[in-house]
Amino acid sequence: MFSDFPLWWDGLSQIAKIYWMIAFPSTLFFLIQMVMTFIGGDVDHDMDHDVDAQIDADHGMGFQFITIKNMIAFLTLFAWSGLASIEGGFSLTITIIVSTISGLVMMVIMASLFYYISKITQSGTLDYDNAIGETGDVYLTIPSKKSGMGKVQITVQGHLRTLNAMTEDIEDIKTGAIVEVDEIISESVLLVHRAR
Structure with missing residues (x-):
């Protein structure tokens, strides 16, 4: 199986190689992130304690677009949609546009999801x-x-x-x-x- 890897790799275009180099690590980090979230290893809520009090003085978490989780999600979907576009025979320009838009849409979805989850947990029954x-x-x-x-x-x-x-x-x-x-x-x- 791995003996065919050099032949497969050499047969890829330069842009496909770039997308694969993004896809492997980002997918690995995405899977680790998901496993940690489901088993309780997710500690993002502790990260705001190092922020200056004047910046952190607003109420609630707010809509956070650029976070580590969102960047991992962006890179994962960017890479896989780019590879799908290449496999579909799209031009380089269309491939880059499709993969960028796909990654941005994923970032918006992730940011919205965490924003609304934080609203639910913050507005619970805490008196x-x-x-x-x-x-x-x-x-x-x-x-x-x-x-x-x-x-x-x-x-x-x-x-x-x-x-x-x-x-x-x-x-x-x-x-x-x-x-x-x-x-x-x-x-x-x-x-x-x-x-x-």
Whole structure:
């Protein structure tokens, strides 16, 4: 089987070789990504913790078009639709157009899917009022006098959450400090003070 590989490879056009070189690794990564998603190894939701609080201050995940998952999906569909177009006898221009459009459509589908899934999970039965009076750890420094937003990790309704937080304290509350929730400023922003 593998002894015929050099003959098969040499018989391919240059563009077909390029598409195959994209198809093999992207398909492998796509399959690994899918297996990890289904067995619970998907940890994309933890990736936003390193983002500056000013950028991350909006509510919810938003529509994320360019992500690793979407790029893998783009490359996978780009390569396979390009190979199908070559096999169908299309010209180089049409092949590139078809494969690019196919990849972009896949990116839009993936981005939309994850956007709506995040909306479903975010709008579940979590009642932020249950966080009032609870204590948690500061994850990202909370600027003083409500001058900016930080993040706290707090258990709400039996689940550890990382939520946006502000404080009226006169000093910044540094990462690792223990805080107590005073009130809910908006749907997902907590007003906290340093626990004594």
